[in-house]
Amino acid sequence: MRQVATRQTNYRQAVEQTVRVRYVEQHRHRYKVNLTMTEPISDEQLMLNYGQGDASAFEQLYLRHKGGVYRYFLRHTSRAEVAEELHQDIWMKVINAREGYQVSAKFSTWLYTLAHNHLVNYYRKHNKAQLLDFDDVAEPEDELPTLDVQLSQGRTVDKLLAQVEALPSQQKEVFLLKHEGGFSLEDIAELTKSSFEATKSRLRYAMKKIKEGISDAHS
Amino acid sequence: MPTHERSDSNISQDYQSLSKEQPSQACDNAILAASRRAVSSKPKAVNKSSWKNMPYLSAIAASLFVVVVMFAQQQQDTPDTPAIAPEAAVAPMSAILVEDSAPQLMRSTKKMSAPVSTVSGKLAQQGQQWFLITAQQSYLLENVPADIAQWSQQTVSVSGAQKMIDDQVVILVEQIQQP
Numbered sequence: 001m002r003q004v005a006t007r008q009t010n011y012r013q014a015v016e017q018t019v020r021v022r023y024v025e026q027h028r029h030r031y032k033v034n035l036t037m038t039e040p041i042s043d044e045q046l047m048l049n050y051g052q053g054d055a056s057a058f059e060q061l062y063l064r065h066k067g068g069v070y071r072y073f074l075r076h077t078s079r080a081e082v083a084e085e086l087h088q089d090i091w092m093k094v095i096n097a098r099e100g101y102q103v104s105a106k107f108s109t110w111l112y113t114l115a116h117n118h119l120v121n122y123y124r125k126h127n128k129a130q131l132l133d134f135d136d137v138a139e140p141e142d143e144l145p146t147l148d149v150q151l152s153q154g155r156t157v158d159k160l161l162a163q164v165e166a167l168p169s170q171q172k173e174v175f176l177l178k179h180e181g182g183f184s185l186e187d188i189a190e191l192t193k194s195s196f197e198a199t200k201s202r203l204r205y206a207m208k209k210i211k212e213g214i215s216d217a218h219s
Numbered sequence: 220m221p222t223h224e225r226s227d228s229n230i231s232q233d234y235q236s237l238s239k240e241q242p243s244q245a246c247d248n249a250i251l252a253a254s255r256r257a258v259s260s261k262p263k264a265v266n267k268s269s270w271k272n273m274p275y276l277s278a279i280a281a282s283l284f285v286v287v288v289m290f291a292q293q294q295q296d297t298p299d300t301p302a303i304a305p306e307a308a309v310a311p312m313s314a315i316l317v318e319d320s321a322p323q324l325m326r327s328t329k330k331m332s333a334p335v336s337t338v339s340g341k342l343a344q345q346g347q348q349w350f351l352i353t354a355q356q357s358y359l360l361e362n363v364p365a366d367i368a369q370w371s372q373q374t375v376s377v378s379g380a381q382k383m384i385d386d387q388v389v390i391l392v393e394q395i396q397q398p
Contacts, residue, residue, distance in 0.1 A: 050254070050258070053258045054258070055254055055255045055258050055259070058251075058254040058258075059251060059254070062247075062250060062251065062254070066241065066242055066247065066250075067239075067240075067241050070240065070241060070242045071238055071240055074240055080240075083242075084242055084243060084246045087242050087246065088242075088246055088249065088250060091250045091253075091254075092250070092253060095250075095253055095254050095257050096257070098257065098258075160230070160233055160234055160237055161234075161237055161238065164234065179231060179234050179235065179238070180238070207227045207230055210230055211230065
């Protein structure tokens, strides 16, 4: 009985889909229909649309990138309230830049550049010892001491996440841009104004430190 | 697989699966509300690019321009009686001066319309209009037959009622024949 019902449901769905496709094809000349439904609107186009007054375009953009940007700040600061504050600041910058926005680079590159610069300003403002100074392409061993990891009470942090948060800032930056921002090493090098080789080294040492940290935690 | 033997890709995958934190709902609401306020409160400034978003305005402007030009052309085409070039070319020619040769029922030149009259002169076309050019004046022909073109630049007799329209004598053509 269930099989019959399933078959009937599948058949009905197939018929409905066929009817929908035929209707769309017949009326394509009347409506601007994008039949390639799998192609989402690009970030750059959404931002341009938002600049023209389309609030829903910003909402889509925000939903796409809010997690990565928030976790970028969270891993760096290790404090949810600070991360949210920085996160909100960045998106207000995006909102205020809507009318003057021009597509000169990928939207995500622009967004994370804003985030990086804002983080640097935050560190300077709060007199933190370590800055995300990517002009200095020193080897990872020469980096400044890591920041103290401040874990907010009540937040369960997996060993892996803890190891990421304990990385030296430059290595952490490269790691987060790759895993939260989805950037390639070339993009990261350009965004952080570093050489490709230095970026690659930082990521390699980051992964090595994480693995060692996890191993030490297990041993 | 023991943790210490994890490859980079394993680390990446594990991180992706664990890293799920999101900003709070309050934070989301505040940002989205600000984004909506930004586009709803501030009136859109008129700038140069706004014209690019209103292509129909340029189409309307172009249409108006065409209408004005056509109207001006029509005004120009409406002849001042002594200024028509064919008249100057025609005036001294003897063929024009045969007004009296054709049989006429009634002749009227400048006065208001009379019953059907016949006037002889040379047919000339200007634009879409036909004129009968005589030594004294030119007559605008209306209700011309479809085959009037065969009489172009010929001396003919035109029969029809005459009337005055804006200082222009108009003949409602009933018949065209050779004098």
